[in-house]
Amino acid sequence: MSLNEMHAEDGSVRRPYARVAEWLTTISPEQLERRRVEAELFYRRGGITFAVYGDAQGEERIIPYDIIPRILSTQEWSKLSAGLEQRVKALNAYLRDIYGPQEILKAGIVPPELVWRNPAFRPEMCGIEAPHGVYIHIGGIDVVRVDADDFYVLEDNARTPSGVSYMLGGREISIRLMPELFRSHRVAPVENYPNELLATLQSVAPRGASGEPTIALLTPGQYNSAFYEHSFLADAMGVELVEGYDLFVRDDIVYMRTTEGPKRVDVIYRRIDDDFIDPLVFRPDSALGVPGLYGAYAAGNVTIANAMGTGAADDKVIYSYVPEFVRFYLGEKPILKNVQTWRCREADDLRYVLDHLAELVVKEVHGSGGYGMLVGPHATKEERANFAERLKAHPDNYIAQPTLALSTCPTFVSNGVAPRHVDLRPFVLTGANGVRIVPGGLTRVALREGSLVVNSSQGGGTKDTWVIEC
């Protein structure tokens, strides 16, 4: 039985949801439907769309939005937020370490081959000090609840986490379409996210940069699934939205091509993957990146956020060591829990996983977006047998976790309001001057009854997340 965030087991309403529960008794399905349509129109007209890779039909689609907000109390939030800060600090410390002195390998905590064989580990980054020691400037930490007390981290996103525009778009809709309900809750604001992001990026400018550093957001372009978000953030921060072609490097200094001639760039918030960022160092066939960017970074003339090579901290095996990182680097007790994880590369774990496939979720170590995984309880016998073969052939490639009973939130679906499973992605900003987290994040909801897959590429939707005093 999973946690129902609105109704306790005895049927009473949990305190944070008191007003929402009451509101739901006063509002008709027709009124909810009307708001749903208006919300969809808001996204559609704003061009707040995403593309699903490999889907020729849906050039631009909108993510379904559920207008019933997800509520967290400030008490719940402050515990979560402290845990997030701790976790991201530990991840940054880990990256600083493996690209530097590699103490954690010497201490025997992480097996070295897990670092060296990780395709997201970038040897090119070894011995280069990240400006101000920050690697993960923007982290998206996916958390779930299974009971009323604890938050579990499902996954760390340390590369180019996306979705923040849906957090902000959802808030805009709450304010517009449910003004009374919104006002009565005194919801902690998230609108300042772009400001906090800008302050974070400014704080990490190379030490040699001029007084007001020039910041640019590097996008792969308008056919990228998150292009709307890129343009939205650039606009909200008042920085240039650039593509690879707009930048060039001369004498290890990055410039952008402007109508007034070349202009020096100090900080690049990049939303393109490591592989494509610099064809001279990474994939030579990349047309999206900037030749020479790595050299400029290595020379200390530009800050790249997130740094290259952060993927070494967020694959699904490394995930299982993060509580160790917290203890090793910070000397603290982890506040957020990890989901129990079996590493199939270890013989005992593999045996256990093969014996319990029907209960477990098996994931590719380097997979993302809900692709390439087996949800044991929902798979057929044949699917499980096939997957077992793949597991035995490449045990290194997989980890397994118990199927979590994700908490549910009231959600408007075709036959009325019903509980649906949710997760939460808060965005954690790390600058030279500390960690910033706006209260809330992106709540993703699995719209299909019983489904646990919340990814937007797999039919998940989003909700606004309200942190309230109660």
Place this chain on the structure above:
Amino acid sequence: MLSRTADSLFWFSRYVERADYLARVLEAAMRLSSLPIRREDAEGEWASALSTAGCMADFTSLYDRVSPAKVTRFLAYSKRNPTSIRNCLRIARRNARQVRTALTAEMWDTINSAWLELNKLDFDTMDASAMARFLEWVKEMSLRIDGSGYRTMLRNDAYWFARLGIFLERADNTARILDVKYHVLLPENVEVGGGLDYSQWAAILRAVSALTAYHHVYHESLKPMRIADLMLLNDKMPRSLASCYGAICANLDSLAAAYGKQGEAQRLARSMRNRLENCRIEQIFESGLHEFCETAIKDNGRLGAVIAEQYLV
């Protein structure tokens, strides 16, 4: 401002302006072809619509004969015509999407909504009156974009590049329509007289939304030389070459002032404006209207290239 941003703003405006112009050309052709004229002449109207739109070559590579339905489809919504109205709006929106951060919310909303609406239309079942409504809608849409830009954009380089696109495209269109239609304005044709000529001349003016303006300016019935004068040299007429060049110079000067640097584009635009200012329509007719228009089209192209060189790459 990023060169690419300036480039997208410039082309965004050009394509919206071109869509508007194509709608006018099609309207004029539909109106003329409904007159009691010989079939060959009617076909001629549709052919000249293609030439005026600058896509005769693309058309003939796909079809061997000109027919009203084919030309309408080709100019209005064919996906195979790179500059059909539909494709113009698609490219305009793509450019707008590229530079959303440089457009105001109102402008983006207008072009994006227009594109979404256009995609709901079923062109294949459109009859003549639905087509007329569509063309009307295209003109309204371009007015909305023009107006929202005028009302909401900051007066900075983004605005000037967007305006530059409008006026350069408009200058080009005006020169093109005159170049294709110059023969109906030439003196030897004046003899013919009669209602058909009137309709021909009126159609030219309509295509540049200047029929009413003509009467206000000249207070007399349509005369070929006056029509050419209105479209080329009259700086009160917003679609005349002179007035487009006035606006091109003003926007280029704003850019030069903001950037603290004059360049080749400014010099070239000024020399073209001066030529238009110092010219009389009688001289143009003497030395050849066709030649004049041809030169104007070439000069427009050259100015576009110089602007691109100076700012957009």
